[in-house]
Amino acid sequence: MKTEYKAILDDIVTQREAMIALVTRWAEINSGSRNLNGLAAMQKELVEAFAVLGGEVSLGELSPQQIVDDKGRLFSQELGKVIHIRKRPNAPKRLYLGGHYDTVYAPDHPFQKTQWLDDMTLNGPGVADLKGGLVVMLHALMAFEKSPNSEQIGWEILLNPDEEIGSPGSAPLLTEAAKRNHLGLVFEPALPDGKLAGARKGSGNFTVVMHGRSAHAGRGPEQGRNAIVALSEYVQKLYALNGKREGLTINPGVISGGTTVNTVPDQAILRFNVRVGQPDDTAWFEAQLDELAKQFVSRDGFRHTIYGGFSRPPKPLEKNLPLFEEIKACGSELGQEIDWYATGGVCDGNNLSAAGLPNVDSLGVRGGNLHTDQEYMKVDSLVERAQLAALFMMKYANEELKNF
16 A cells, blocks of 8 residues: 555544544434434534535525325425535546435434443444444545545535435435536445445335225215225235335335224325336336226226335446445455445435446445444444545545546
8 A cells, every 4th residue: 555545544543533422423413304403403513524625515405305194195395405515526537425414213212312332332323324424424535635636536525314215305416416426435334244235226115095985884884985995905916016026025114094993984095115126127016006006996986196106226236346346445455355235225326326327335334223223333434434435535536446
């Protein structure tokens, strides 16, 4: 390794305690995707922390998300603001760095504080997903900016407040950013052993509102059309599509309906998630929904409406593989064994890849038990992953990568 690289990377080691303190501070700011006040507080922290990089900062409004409520009514849900930071946008090499600052933990969730599980393991809301990754990104860029050829790379950061709900407002911004840049680094958490997410499935969220006809359950049940019964049949037919395409999984996750037990219910609601393995699976699945709809629309007294769609396209490994190989080579120089595996999980890396940007999207901390009150990160990975990203950027600036 070049002496100039080693000196810069060694300096990251001295920042270990400061990095841990910053993750702890940020994790104890509740920034659940729907907590606009908490997102605003986290946004302020991030703008202040990233100011040291000297980039141009802007805050962007996102279009509201359209949501179906428990009554089957469509309404608009406000979202937090996106943080956009750019530096040297006209440089010959342009690099995208991404992460989200929302979490899955609402303000009333009991999981709000951090604690040490052992000397190397910090438990807390968002420590891995993704506040630890934000600290890694910040310190990797701080190190890179000290390197002699940093002027060769123009970088762009997008920190969004809606990733955990599918990036409904920020998705167009991801697509635009993908087209402005040459490579992408996203700081979603790695696996506990440091493995990266390689190929990713695509994902879609749907809501079905089934309408029937109400009636008295005792005096005239035959006059009614039971929406719960019809929706139950719909769920069974939908679930039977599982495995009809390789990698296709359908999860009916939430179902509700009815008012009282002596009333034939005139409405029932299903919310479900779909994961697909290949890009053409999305069109196939949507065709199956159309066929399924025909079986119910023709029934007297019933109608239904489907909302939602696919928000995360599948992310095949092939076009991103050269970048993975470069990250692996950088890891080898640092004594880090880097590998990857296919996963059903999704993130903004799916959207970036679909828009044509090669990216590695799990360069954050090593951690696990995401989206539970057992979420943790391995604190040594703060330094490890910051060094990995910084070394990659320095090599990219110095034209030392074989594939780029």
